[in-house]
Amino acid sequence: MITTRPDPTTIAALTRDLQARFGNRAVTSEAVRRQHAHTLTWLENQPPDIVVFAEDAAEVAEIVRLSAARRVPVIPFGTGSSLEGHVNAPYGGVSIDLSALKRIIAVHPEDLDCVVEPGVTRKELNDHLKSHGLFFPIDPGADASLGGMVATRASGTNAVRYGTMKDNVLALEAVLASGETIRTAQRAKKTSAGYDLTRLFVGSEGTLGIVTRITLKLSGLPEAISAGVCPFPDIRAAADATIMTIQTGLPVARIELLDEVQVRACNAHAKLALPETPLLFVEFHGTEAGVAEQAARFGEIAAECGGGPFEWATRPEERTRLWQARHDAYWAAVALRPGTRGISTDVCVPISRLAECIEATKADIVETGLIAPIVGHVGDGNFHCLPLIDTANPEEIRKAEGFIGRLVARALAMEGTCTGEHGIGQGKMKYLDAELGAGALEAMRVIKRGLDPEGILNPGKIVTLRP
Numbered sequence: 001m002i003t004t005r006p007d008p009t010t011i012a013a014l015t016r017d018l019q020a021r022f023g024n025r026a027v028t029s030e031a032v033r034r035q036h037a038h039t040l041t042w043l044e045n046q047p048p049d050i051v052v053f054a055e056d057a058a059e060v061a062e063i064v065r066l067s068a069a070r071r072v073p074v075i076p077f078g079t080g081s082s083l084e085g086h087v088n089a090p091y092g093g094v095s096i097d098l099s100a101l102k103r104i105i106a107v108h109p110e111d112l113d114c115v116v117e118p119g120v121t122r123k124e125l126n127d128h129l130k131s132h133g134l135f136f137p138i139d140p141g142a143d144a145s146l147g148g149m150v151a152t153r154a155s156g157t158n159a160v161r162y163g164t165m166k167d168n169v170l171a172l173e174a175v176l177a178s179g180e181t182i183r184t185a186q187r188a189k190k191t192s193a194g195y196d197l198t199r200l201f202v203g204s205e206g207t208l209g210i211v212t213r214i215t216l217k218l219s220g221l222p223e224a225i226s227a228g229v230c231p232f233p234d235i236r237a238a239a240d241a242t243i244m245t246i247q248t249g250l251p252v253a254r255i256e257l258l259d260e261v262q263v264r265a266c267n268a269h270a271k272l273a274l275p276e277t278p279l280l281f282v283e284f285h286g287t288e289a290g291v292a293e294q295a296a297r298f299g300e301i302a303a304e305c306g307g308g309p310f311e312w313a314t315r316p317e318e319r320t321r322l323w324q325a326r327h328d329a330y331w332a333a334v335a336l337r338p339g340t341r342g343i344s345t346d347v348c349v350p351i352s353r354l355a356e357c358i359e360a361t362k363a364d365i366v367e368t369g370l371i372a373p374i375v376g377h378v379g380d381g382n383f384h385c386l387p388l389i390d391t392a393n394p395e396e397i398r399k400a401e402g403f404i405g406r407l408v409a410r411a412l413a414m415e416g417t418c419t420g421e422h423g424i425g426q427g428k429m430k431y432l433d434a435e436l437g438a439g440a441l442e443a444m445r446v447i448k449r450g451l452d453p454e455g456i457l458n459p460g461k462i463v464t465l466r467p
Helices: 008-025 030-035 057-069 122-132 146-152 197-201 235-247 260-270 288-304 316-327 329-334 351-368 394-413 429-436 438-451
Strands: 050-053 074-077 094-097 104-108 113-116 169-175 181-183 210-217 224-231 252-258 279-286 311-313 345-348 374-377 382-385
Touching: 008 050, 008 057, 030 050, 057 074, 057 094, 057 169, 057 210, 074 210, 104 122, 113 122, 122 146, 146 210, 169 197, 224 288, 224 316, 235 252, 235 279, 235 288, 235 351, 252 260, 252 316, 260 316, 260 329, 260 374, 279 288, 279 316, 311 316, 316 329, 345 394, 351 374, 351 382, 351 394, 382 394, 394 429, 429 438
Parallel strands: 050 094, 074 094
Antiparallel strands: 104 113, 113 210, 169 181, 169 210, 224 279, 224 311, 252 279, 252 374, 345 382, 374 382
């Protein structure tokens, strides 16, 4: 098992092999190596020893075989937008850059599915699908690669209606630690054929195999889309309106919470004039009559919870501007305190506990003295906090670590999870035992050892191989 970095002689020999085979696509410059390690949080940047830019699935398999022969770690890389250290290389090794695997292999409009390579991003896929009247609904905000979205079991703003990646991946092809390529399923919408390998790999963060082909479920573009913004007097009222919306069965496509701190940041960043109180951004998909009825009902729920007025963005460009402001929330928030790092973290709780959890978290932020905007995909109980921290100040780091620990403990006490969509990576490994227990972690170790006996695939992520 990989527990230390390979010795320099081994790395030098493998580097010679890779450069002989891949030429200038096997890169050892420090700048490129650091770009392929983690940069979006306070986790230490741990670069690989070499980055290889693969061009097809056969090359991915070849790189894995060459690395496995020398017991050198292999870390898959998509766009680098993950948030818990997934692409760091704590034991060095080879980063396989999959961004050139860009083929949209097939679109089957009649079956509502498509087959793509992992380097295709969600925006690229949706641009391609427009002419077919289809779209891929999972929208984590960043223009992430689809391979990365599979690896982290991503979700996002549309998850309340369309589900997460686990609900929208039909089949995968993946390269195992041996260099062998396997297929997890066919294109059929359902199957009872053996173990569900597809969902085993979705969310495995590159620790069980490297995904090289993805079959995705698609949705038809809705006939009508209506979106709007509704202010509330406080976080509790906004969360209560969310809970009532979901519990009454209103088919909302997106329902996003921004607290007053995040709204202030979005106004400044996107030059908007939103009321600087807690807001819900909502969107409905369906027929013209259907979305009008849904919007009217939501307005009634909001008023009942003390919110309003409910204002609709009727033109497509207005909707786009609103949702772009939501997607840029990270960068908008960081600008609130220049020179700091945004430490993005998320939890998810049962919808009935959402208001209580957010309200307690808000009080904790105030008591701790942090600037930490809150945003959330609250329709499924998932929300994010972004403490803005001077990482050169040990006291601020201590405060932020304590806050994140209490946030996770609060979510777990409410029968929630330490992460709704960011994944475990390195950053949240320490919380898994409290959430799942020692038996579940040992089951994960058994699976990991079975598929990757030498431990070369993205080591140091999700679960350690020794208790």
